[in-house]
Amino acid sequence: MLDFFQCLTKTAFFHGNFTMRDIDRISGVLQSGRYFKNWPQDDILELASLCTWVRYESDTVMIRAEDPASALFLIVNGHVELSYTNGDGKNGVIDLLGDGQLVGECALAPEACYAASIKTLDATTAIRIDGAAFANFLSAHFERALTMMSVVTERLCQMLRQTEELKCRSAAQRLGIYLLANAVPVGDAYDTPLTMEKSALARKIGMTSETFSRALKKLSEYGVSQHSSGHIIRIADTEMLAEWCGLSSSGIREEQSDGFKVAV
Incomplete structure (x- = not known):
């Protein structure tokens, strides 16, 4: 099975033909992602027939x-921002999502409206899945419907964890947990590449750009440093940082990346 990024190359996105319906290419991407990778090939092909390529420029409302x-x-x-506007007209960020993430799940409910606005942060390629047609597909495929229920439940649990982090941990601790969750081993340390602008990452974990800078400075006391013009964050001692951030020792003993991702 090709991994997600290998599949991007195979599907030849960069030829510019983003809107043509191509079941074989779309099915390859669907099957290499996290949501549909265990589906039977026939179901993948049927789902792909409900999809189209879409391409959005940066700062576009999807x-x-x-x-x-x-x-x-x-x-x-690409990356997208989920946001809301309250009754007073104040905007707030719910989350930032990127490659391989599914958005717009409300389309599976009959006559539903979107609960949040979604805007691109950079040029974004996506696969559009027709909501009504997908709902009809799921009604005829019980096991696939259970899979989608699991996806929606997982997303809800993630949002609840994020809410807990906002209420129970400081800005520096939330940033530390994010860095740990996305860290990869490099020699004797761990590096976290920043794949989005720091201002966008700040909004993702519930803080302003100024607070983000202060949080990063605080983390320097626990072995965190910036490299490559700030695009790579290095963690000298993951266990020390994890302990300060309040992660459980059981999570630390797990495989580094997966264990920390559970905590975010």
Whole structure:
């Protein structure tokens, strides 16, 4: 099985033909992602027939809150921001999502409206899945419907964990947990590449850019340093940082990346 990024190369996205319906290419991407990778090939091909390529430039609204929910989107390449506007007209960020993430799940509910707005942070390629057609597909495929229920439940649990982090941990601890969750081993240390602008990452973990800078400075006391013009964050001692961030010792003993991701 090709991994997600190998599949991108195979599907030849860079030829510019983002809107043509191509079941074989779409099915390859669907099957290499996390949501549909265990589906039988026949079901993948049937789902791919409900999909189209879409391409959005940076700072483009893909979905508006309260609009009729007509489609789901699998982000293939790029980053999007989920946001809301309260009754006083104040905007707030719910989350930032990137490659391989599914958004717009409200489209699976009959006559539903989108609960949040979604805007691209950079040029974004996605697979659009027709909501009504996908709902009909799931009604005829019970096991696939259970899979999608699991996806929606996992997303809800993730949002609840994020809410807990906002209420129970300091800004520096939240940043530390994010860095640990995305760290990869490099020699005797761990590096976390920043794949989005620091201002966007700050919004993702619930803080301003100024607070982000202060949090990063605080983490320097626990072996965190910046490299490559700030695009790579190095963690000298993951266990020390994890302990300070309040992660359980059982999570630390797990495989580094997976264990920390559970905590985020």
